[in-house]
Amino acid sequence: MAWIGVDLDGTLAVHKVGQGVDEIGAPVPDMLNRVRRWLDDGIEVKILTARVCNAGPEGDKDYGDYVLRQTTMVQDWLADQGLPRLDVVAQKDQAMVELWDDLAVCVERNTGKQLSPSKYGG
Numbered sequence: 001m002a003w004i005g006v007d008l009d010g011t012l013a014v015h016k017v018g019q020g021v022d023e024i025g026a027p028v029p030d031m032l033n034r035v036r037r038w039l040d041d042g043i044e045v046k047i048l049t050a051r052v053c054n055a056g057p058e059g060d061k062d063y064g065d066y067v068l069r070q071t072t073m074v075q076d077w078l079a080d081q082g083l084p085r086l087d088v089v090a091q092k093d094q095a096m097v098e099l100w101d102d103l104a105v106c107v108e109r110n111t112g113k114q115l116s117p118s119k120y121g122g
Contacts, residue, residue, distance in 0.1 A: 001044050001095060002043075002044065002095055002096075002097045003043075003044040003045065003046050003095055003096055003097065004038060004043060004044070004045050004046070004096070004097060004098045004099075004100065005045075005046055005047075005048035005089075005092055005096050005098065005099040005100065005101075006031065006035060006045055006046070006047055006048065006099075006100045006101075007047075007048055007049060007099070007100060007101035007102060007103070007104075008024070008047050008048075008049040008051065008074060009024075009025070009049065009051075010102035010103070011028065011031055011100055011101055011102045012027065012028055012031045012032065012035065012047070013025040013026065013027055013028060013077070014026045014027075014028060015102075021051060021070065022073075024073065024074065024077045027081050031100070032081055032083075034100075035083065036082075036083070039083070039084070045086055046086055046087040046088070046089050046096075047074055047078070047086050047087070047088045047089070048089055048090070048091075048092065048096075048099065048101070049070075049074065049088065049089075049090065050090060051070040051073075051074060051088075051090075052067045052070050052071050052074075052088050052089065052090045053067075053090040053091075070088075071088045074088045075088060104116075105117070105118045105122070
């Protein structure tokens with residue numbers, strides 16, 4: 001099934017410089033409402049975040065436990081916002097149709113033509 005990926009920190013939740021991985025910021029209202037509309041329309045949404053990649057903070061040797069803790073924390077945060085406990089993933093796949101992310105630079109498919117600004121140029 002097709003799904004939309006939504007980044008957590010800086011996109012769905014406010015992210016502040018220096019914020020640790022044990023904290024999730026306040027919700028970003030426009031994104032929260034957008035996700036609610038998609039879900040109401042029957043569109044699958046997944047939270048795509050590096051928080052659940054298999055590389056916990058330096059010194060954290062139990063990555064599986066780290067990923068589980070992060071997944072649970074993100075899903076609890078979603079529930080606190082009135083959203084379902086969505087899938088939390090660290091990678092896209094061929095079923096992902098869009099990615100909403102504060103760091104992404106959009107390019108035109110199959111051409112490499114830059115469609116959004118980059119602070120590093122293009």
